[in-house]
Amino acid sequence: MKQEETVYQYIEKAILENRMPPGTRLREVQLADIFGVKRGLIRKVLSRLTSAKLVDHIPNVGAQVACPSLKDGQDLFATRQILEQSVVRQLSGNLSHEQIKSLREYIQQEQQAYQIGDSQKGVGLSAGFHRKLAELTGNRVLLEFLQDIINRTPLVMMSLSQPDPTRACINHDHRNLIDALEAGDSDAAVAIMQQHLQQLEGMFSDETPEPATDLEQIFQQP
Amino acid sequence: MKQEETVYQYIEKAILENRMPPGTRLREVQLADIFGVKRGLIRKVLSRLTSAKLVDHIPNVGAQVACPSLKDGQDLFATRQILEQSVVRQLSGNLSHEQIKSLREYIQQEQQAYQIGDSQKGVGLSAGFHRKLAELTGNRVLLEFLQDIINRTPLVMMSLSQPDPTRACINHDHRNLIDALEAGDSDAAVAIMQQHLQQLEGMFSDETPEPATDLEQIFQQP
DNA sequence: TGGTAAAAGATTGTCAACAATAATTATATA
DNA sequence: TATATAATTATTGTTGACAATCTTTTACCA
The missing domain is CATH 1.20.120.530 (GntR ligand-binding domain-like)
Known part of the structure; x- marks a missing residue:
């Protein structure tokens, strides 16, 4: 399968399954190392996740799991x-x-x-x-x-x-x-x-979960 | 204003105003020359236009103005x-x-x-x-x-x-x-x-317009 | 002539090195 | 100690060169 698609789905799944809570930082080199791909590929994937509103992107700072209001x-x-x-x-x-x-x-x-x-x-x-x-x-x-x-x-x-x-x-x-x-x-x-x-x-409240830090561990189980 | 945004809006406008009919090829170097920007920027813009469904992208071939069925x-x-x-x-x-x-x-x-x-x-x-x-x-x-x-x-x-x-x-x-x-x-x-x-x-029919070829001319008038 | 194959050209895709920016740490000073 | 400032590190952003792929042209032969 196309590499980019695979990585996209891995990260998307990890977000949807709440293995990376809102606010978790997504560093490009770290993700590239984890998946064994080049950084450019990760950049494309993060860009797509951003337009899907699953990821927030702050210029010159980086990407993090989105925190919907x-x-x-x-x-x-x-x-x-x-x-x-x-x-x-x-x-x-x-x-x-x-x-x-x-x-x-x-x-x-x-x-x-x-x-x-x-x-x-x-x-x-x-x-x-x-x-x-x-x-x-x-x-x-x-x-x-x-x-x-x-x-x-x-x-x-x-x-x-x-x-x-x-x-x-x-x-x-x-x-x-x-x-x-x-x-x-x-x-x-x-x-x-x-x-x-x-x-x-009706299940909304105003709790804010803690962001995750250890991404390697999160992607142990595919 | 942010360069990428400007270029995006120029191309989007040209598509919406039908100055580039469906099927018109959008070559990266050509667009980069026209707007005086690097090719990487054009690639980002075309990628965004593709996810907005205004542009069709065929891998290893290129981008063209979308042809909705x-x-x-x-x-x-x-x-x-x-x-x-x-x-x-x-x-x-x-x-x-x-x-x-x-x-x-x-x-x-x-x-x-x-x-x-x-x-x-x-x-x-x-x-x-x-x-x-x-x-x-x-x-x-x-x-x-x-x-x-x-x-x-x-x-x-x-x-x-x-x-x-x-x-x-x-x-x-x-x-x-x-x-x-x-x-x-x-x-x-x-x-x-x-x-x-x-x-x-109700104004639909099955006519298919001719793609445009001369992009320089199209972008004369901002 | 028509069709096939090779060569040339044009276009997109990828990458590694560098630049720019932000975050962190160390240092100095009141 | 607390604060401000400078140096360091970490991270994102950009670019030019090259690789891979597709398209067009050319050459060849039945």
Whole structure:
């Protein structure tokens, strides 16, 4: 695979999984050494992460994991409501049996992950469920935007709320949502999504986590 | 001003104003010579324009002005409908007298530009009106997304429709929209926006314009 | 003539060395 | 000791030269 893409995904994953809390400094030479690549490649990756708003870049000082403000979080969730409510309204009553079946299988995986205590995997699958819904609309621009928002959400949660295993999506909601989509009850589907996201947003507080320092250790486990 | 920003805006403007039609090749050394900057700076700018989807980049071949497909255009407009309908619904009945007045002054400028035949300026102001609405929501994420969409729209129109001075926003719609916003008639406001965008989208065809070749000439006039 | 292969040219991609800037430490002084 | 200032170190930013790749031209042959 393309080297740049690999490095990008490693760092992105480490940020999304909160192994590098907001504020953690990302030094170019250090990252280059860790991944065994040239500094120029790291610069490109950090630049991309910056435009994805996962990283803050201060000229002549450097990059650090982004620290979204409370307002950033509120605006993100407000926009997410607009887009995801539209998604479920579009999908409601318009999914094939195969598509419904595929969604049900997906949330079963999700549930299993939580049951065996792998909340890390569960959170990832929960985010994946929302992406899957966006994919089903077939609208690539909408998918692109929602992907962007979904990726930014973990950082917002980390910046603004206590680390808490229950902060993930509620699997029960996902099941109810699929039922409503299958039944073609678009009002119910929209209402479920609205409450679902509101509940997530409700977990904000004003705690600020400590930045990480030991990057080598963080990238031990791929 | 920062050199990179200046160059970015020059090239962006040239693309948005259709001085470089879709498919026009953007050679690094040529652009570097034109703007009197190093090639590295041009590479950064082209990279940013690529992630803004105004430029297509083919590895080891180079950059060219993006050629959005018909589906790209449809998806873009569908997403624009979602976001802009939400904007006017939020704004309806929630604007101060000053804000309404500012909007009216704005479309007066717009109208004047069209009346004196400066359709170039008119198109720019029309796009600005839509951005202004997004700004008034106060939601920076929403603004960011809509800005992105508004910037991509001219390229879509150029790729998919005949160059046509009437392709711009209809000023009359903008006036009616402000009236509805002031009156707090959100349903009317949404309906106006819906029809307004639909009309714009209706101008698609399957013509493909010729790429430009003489970049020096294009950048004569800043 | 038409088509294929080699050579030449043009263009993008990468890198290592250097420059510029910021952060840290050491030093001097009241 | 506390503060200001200078020297040092660490880090990011830039550049020119070279490498890799693609495109065009040329030469050759059936």
